[in-house]
Amino acid sequence: MFEDRRHAGRVLAEELARLRLGQPVVLALPRGGVPVGTEVARTLHAPLDVLIVRKVGAPGNPELAAAAIVDGDPPDVVLNREVIEAYSLSDTELAEMIKRERPELDRRRVAYRGSRHPLSIAGKTAILVDDGAATGTTMKVAIRALKRRSPRQIVVALPVAPRDTLAELAQEVDRVACISQPARFRALGYHYLRFPQLTDEEVAGVLQEAAQEPFQPSKRGDADSSMII
Template structure:
């Protein structure tokens, strides 16, 4: 059990530091992944950015993802072909569903990143961080989008996840670093002493602190 997200991130950072990661960029999945990723980035002295993923729900069942939009320049659309075929969606119908979700993706980008462009991932070791993984769906979508951006290597770094989900993530990433792999996995909150829901302001404050700390360490960058 972790004390809080910061402690989880510090432990992940030490684990990654021991493996001499080459030219890392840390990407957080907001909201909960941001304080974990901030601690990882601090340990590795690496830049921190967010990767925003917006689910595109099926008609009449918004919880079932037919696709997902991953923020980028331009955004990536990762399609769940099995669900699209199950709903007999045409390309036009799918495009309309994606279009309906773009405003929310843009809103979140504006909140978390402002006018800053997404960081280039080409040739970098990309470390994707969340505060834990229950089903792995969002993480898989993120990894598939990142692959299109020509990274050197993709690493998943998470404090806790069930073994079967980790096995599926290992098929998507070059490496998975997970500190706790309980056979009986419950909700993420059971694995933390303190696990509050984060606000958008708490996320942006954490991102700003990380940027200021890195600038202080590297004033010429």
């Protein structure tokens, strides 16, 4: 069990520090991934940014994603072809659904990042961080969008996730780092002593704190770790 998200980030950072991750950029999935990513960025002396993913729900079934919008300049739209075909969505209908979700994506961008521009990952190592993953659906969408932005490599970093989810993610990226891989995952909060819901204001505060810290590139070397796939 982790004490809280910050503790999970420090433990995760220790594993990531064993690798040679040239020019890393830490991208945290809000909200829960931000405190974890802050500790990873601090340990690796890497810049920190958020990667906001907004789901576009299918008609009458908002939990089923027909597409997703990933914040960027410009934003990336990742389509779920199986759902689109199952609901017989036309290009016009899909475009309207995506348009309806854009204001919330824009609101979160302003709330979390303010006037700061998103960090470029072209030619760099993108470390994608969250506080855990059950199915890995959001993480997969984020990965697909990141691949379009020409990173040198993509590393997924999680404090806890089921083994089958990690195996699926490992097929999508260059490396996956995970501290705890329980056979029985249960709910994500079960793996933390303190797991409060975070507000937009708290996330913005953590990001502002990280932005004020001096950034120095890491010079760490290689090492093996059984927790890194």
